[in-house]
């Protein structure tokens with residue numbers, strides 16, 4: 001059939017098992033870039049990805065491949081992120097593929113996200129090829145990794161491929177396995193167009209760029225297309241494929257992956273998960289699309305300069321194109337003015353959104369303390385959900401409260417078992433299961449409040465297990481809790497944007513930590529600034545930022561003028577990242593700093 005020589009697959013694995021490095025080898029083999037211009041983890045092209053060494057966005061690429069028997073293929077593959085916050089990126093990639101390379105690091109074995117990503121691939125009936133990576137390393141244990149693939153994953157390890165993505169070992173065999181074992185896509189280019197929008201991005205020069213997997217039919221310039229979700233119609237300007245750069249093509253046909261530009265002015269017309277069809281000959285029904293993702297962490301963002309509100313709104317809209325999991329609505333605060341209440345998939349997601357708004361859209365913003373969504377039972381019988389401390393009802397109206405819980409699954413070498421169990425207990429966790437996967441590895445299952453995981457759980461887990469424990473979670477539901485609203489006062493006044501809902505048992509410690517961190521973050525000013533933590537009218541913690549002793553410039557007395565100017569400029573730079581709250585300057589990251597473990 002016409003799609004016989006197309007293969008669509010994704011690369012999935014636990015974080016750091018080598019997905020992006022393997023993608024590099026595939027791209028290099030296909031000579032999409034010459035060796036001189038090659039940089040490692042070439043698909044991780046966002047600044048944040050390169051700095052943090054992690055993949056945040058799924059990236060699609062099309063490469064040619066000529067098999068041993070001389071047949072030419074078109075391979076479309078997607079490199080995916082491994083972090084638990086970005087599972088949504090993985091599930092969307094999976095929906096546009098027929099197969100998956102499931103990488104397992106031979107020095108680490110099967111980890112928490114190896115399992116969860118495999119289940120995602122199985123749910124979508126993908127052909128899974130197990131790939132054992134990092135076989136070049138001295139610590140590689142291929143036999144035990146094979147055992148884990150059979151035992152923990154229930155996959156046949158006999159035909160697992162042995163690879164070193166870094167050194168390029170086993171890549172030829174891998175290519176052959178891809179074309180032999182992954183099924184060709186179904187579909188016919190004579191049927192009416194049916195294409196899935198699996199991603200999108202905004203280009204300042206070319207506008208909205210829609211990423212498509214064509215399931216049926218064909219799409220080409222001049223054609224009138226319709227988005228099935230809202231019936232918006234546009235004329236296609238160009239289509240093409242991802243070869244690192246966008247490469248124009250005469251058309252995209254059934255089975256293929258590529259992009260479309262259609263002069264889309266209304267950014268909100270485009271929805272990831274929507275089906276694109278031919279406006280003149282529409283298909284009967286839309287493709288299944290994606291499960292709605294529910295945000296679990298909420299925080300408000302405000303422009304540092306209140307005049308930038310409209311610009312921030314515009315930026316959020318454009319960012320949402322490329323990050324369909326971001327949700328937001330209007331919000332306002334007495335202290336910070338107009339802004340947006342946003343929902344995120346986790347704390348890392350929140351940080352990524354903050355950085356992308358700053359770097360890609362040049363926005364100067366301030367985030368409020370993240371919160372989960374609480375369920376509150378009122379005395380009058382009503383039941384409400386609250387994720388914003390400013391909407392927390394009066395104590396007197398509240399009957400009881402519940403907070404979201406997760407089922408946390410932790411895989412660890414037995415050596416760290418004791419320390420991890422104490423950490424989970426400290427975080428109000430209750431153990432529900434413990435399974436020895438083999439002599440050296442245990443899987444622990446805990447019920448834990450999501451709010452505890454948001455703080456420093458992940459960092460602590462990594463540090464007490466020297467990076468060896470892996471962690472995954474699902475939200476399970478609500479359980480009773482005791483909540484208080486913790487207010488923070490600066491200069492004697494409550495700053496609404498700094499209030500937090502906290503578990504009663506943690507309130508004193510939290511108040512103390514917040515006050516200490518704020519003391520360290522708020523720059524000294526001409527006057528003394530008291531910082532207080534309070535529940536209602538009761539002050540439970542206090543710190544002070546002392547007044548500036550001298551003008552900073554005084555230090556430069558007699559010094560040269562350029563140095564003085566530099567200092568002034570630096571201060572101005574700093575100012576941009578400060579928000580005036582009453583007469584106190586609050587640094588942009590004061591809120592996030594509160595959350596980070598020391």
Ligand code: GDP
Pocket residue numbers: 013014015016017018019020021022041053054055082133134135136137163164165166167
């Ligand atoms: P990802 O998170 O799955 O995308 O993993 P990366 O591709 O970013 O790789 C994580 C780290 O493992 C990087 O430092 C890579 O250089 C290293 N790495 C990946 N594959 C191999 C391999 O085959 N051998 C060795 N020795 N290191 C590898």
Ligand code: MG
Pocket residue numbers: 019020021054055080081082
């Ligand atoms: Mg990666």
